[in-house]
Amino acid sequence: xxxxxxxxxxxxxxxxxxxxxxxxxxxxxxxxxxxxxxxxxxxxxxxxxxxxxxxxxxxxxxxxxxxxxxxxxxxxxxxxxxxxxxxxxxxxxxxxxxxxxxxxxxxxxxxxxxxxxxxxxxxxxxxxxxxxxxxxxxxxxxxxxxxxxxxxxxxxxxxxxxxxxxxxxxxxxxxxxxxxxxxxxxxxxxxxxxxxxxxxxxxxxxxxxxxxxxxxxxxxxxxxxxxxxxxxxxxxxxxxxxxxxxxxxxxxxxxxxxxxxxxxxxxxxxxxxxxxxxxxxxxxxxxxxxxxxxxxxxxxxxxxxxxxxxxxxxxxxxxxxxxxxxxxxxxxxxxxxxxxxxxxxxxxxxxxxxxxxxxxxxxxxxxxxx
Numbered sequence: 001x002x003x004x005x006x007x008x009x010x011x012x013x014x015x016x017x018x019x020x021x022x023x024x025x026x027x028x029x030x031x032x033x034x035x036x037x038x039x040x041x042x043x044x045x046x047x048x049x050x051x052x053x054x055x056x057x058x059x060x061x062x063x064x065x066x067x068x069x070x071x072x073x074x075x076x077x078x079x080x081x082x083x084x085x086x087x088x089x090x091x092x093x094x095x096x097x098x099x100x101x102x103x104x105x106x107x108x109x110x111x112x113x114x115x116x117x118x119x120x121x122x123x124x125x126x127x128x129x130x131x132x133x134x135x136x137x138x139x140x141x142x143x144x145x146x147x148x149x150x151x152x153x154x155x156x157x158x159x160x161x162x163x164x165x166x167x168x169x170x171x172x173x174x175x176x177x178x179x180x181x182x183x184x185x186x187x188x189x190x191x192x193x194x195x196x197x198x199x200x201x202x203x204x205x206x207x208x209x210x211x212x213x214x215x216x217x218x219x220x221x222x223x224x225x226x227x228x229x230x231x232x233x234x235x236x237x238x239x240x241x242x243x244x245x246x247x248x249x250x251x252x253x254x255x256x257x258x259x260x261x262x263x264x265x266x267x268x269x270x271x272x273x274x275x276x277x278x279x280x281x282x283x284x285x286x287x288x289x290x291x292x293x294x295x296x297x298x299x300x301x302x303x304x305x306x307x308x309x310x311x312x313x314x315x316x317x318x319x320x321x322x323x324x325x326x327x328x329x330x331x332x333x334x335x336x337x338x339x340x341x342x343x344x345x346x347x348x349x350x351x352x353x354x355x356x357x358x359x360x361x362x363x364x365x366x367x368x369x370x
Contacts, residue, residue, distance in 0.1 A: 020166065050342060056174055060151070065180060065273060073103070074109075080321075083357055084356045085133070090102045092137070094135075110315050113309050126142050133353075144170060148165050172206070172207055175330070175334040176219055176220070176334075177220045181197060181200060208256065219327070221323060224271065228274060228318070258368060264330070271319045272317065279313070280308060281305035296356060322364070323363065325354055325358040
């Protein structure tokens with residue numbers, strides 16, 4: 001049956017067709033707004049969470065054991081796989097060349113330790129390390145090694161003064177400070193140790209005092225070095241070096257940490273960079289290898305011995321890993337993390353894992369403020 005003209009459907013005009021297309025597109029776009037878009041694996045991968053940045057500075061006179069300690073730290077830190085699953089290494093985490101370079105440099109320094117001892121540090125250097133969670137870099141840590149000769153002779157000449165000014169400016173901004181003092185022995189008497197503590201206290205007081213960057217807190221580790229020169233093993237050292245004895249011996253440094261509001265946490269860490277029973281003292285120190293003519297080195301060192309590795313001995317650092325974990329942990333806690341890009345959640349996981357690693361390393365850390 002034929003439809004009458006009144007009942008036959010109207011043919012869409014060009015205007016009607018355009019309007020219908022616009023309405024269809026509008027309806028599709030509206031549905032997208034109501035439907036959550038799940039990120040693809042590619043988009044997740046590209047949304048990299050920024051790593052937390054933290055810095056540590058060192059305080060300590062020449063021949064305090066800093067260079068040997070940093071060699072031990074490199075031995076520990078070169079691509080270390082921790083029990084929590086975290087990985088501590090140098091480089092970007094994917095280039096094996098950076099790790100191999102650090103291992104080779106460390107091996108050469110250990111060889112030097114076995115031959116003549118390490119030369120004095122003549123220029124301030126900064127070492128860079130990273131903490132990884134899987135393939136992702138979570139923490140970037142920089143460690144500044146000081147020139148001990150600058151600390152004990154800051155006004156020697158204009159070039160030394162320039163290094164001194166750069167140093168005291170740097171130590172005011174770091175998140176953690178390592179203070180080195182050699183354990184007194186037959187060759188390092190009480191008067192020398194008292195001098196070491198007072199020199200370190202002067203710099204620590206400056207680093208955490210009123211001139212510190214406003215609102216920036218820090219942590220302090222008082223590191224007692226060369227304890228293997230006096231004790232046969234860690235058990236003998238722990239029995240002799242009681243908490244009360246250590247706190248009393250380092251009294252001025254402890255007092256600064258306890259009374260200064262800019263110090264959030266502080267520990268005493270007795271350490272041995274080369275290990276118990278692995279070292280021997282050279283019969284005659286002589287002029288240190290690589291000494292700087294800007295300094296009167298011999299007058300500063302007196303009769304202090306140079307310790308080297310025995311023939312066939314292996315460098316076996318004591319209490320270095322625990323101190324390293326504690327430092328990174330405190331460096332993270334000192335930062336303001338971003339709560340909108342996943343950094344806060346990542347750091348919560350990292351802090352939990354680091355605390356696990358710290359506890360399992362059984363560190364010898366005498367807590368004086370926490």
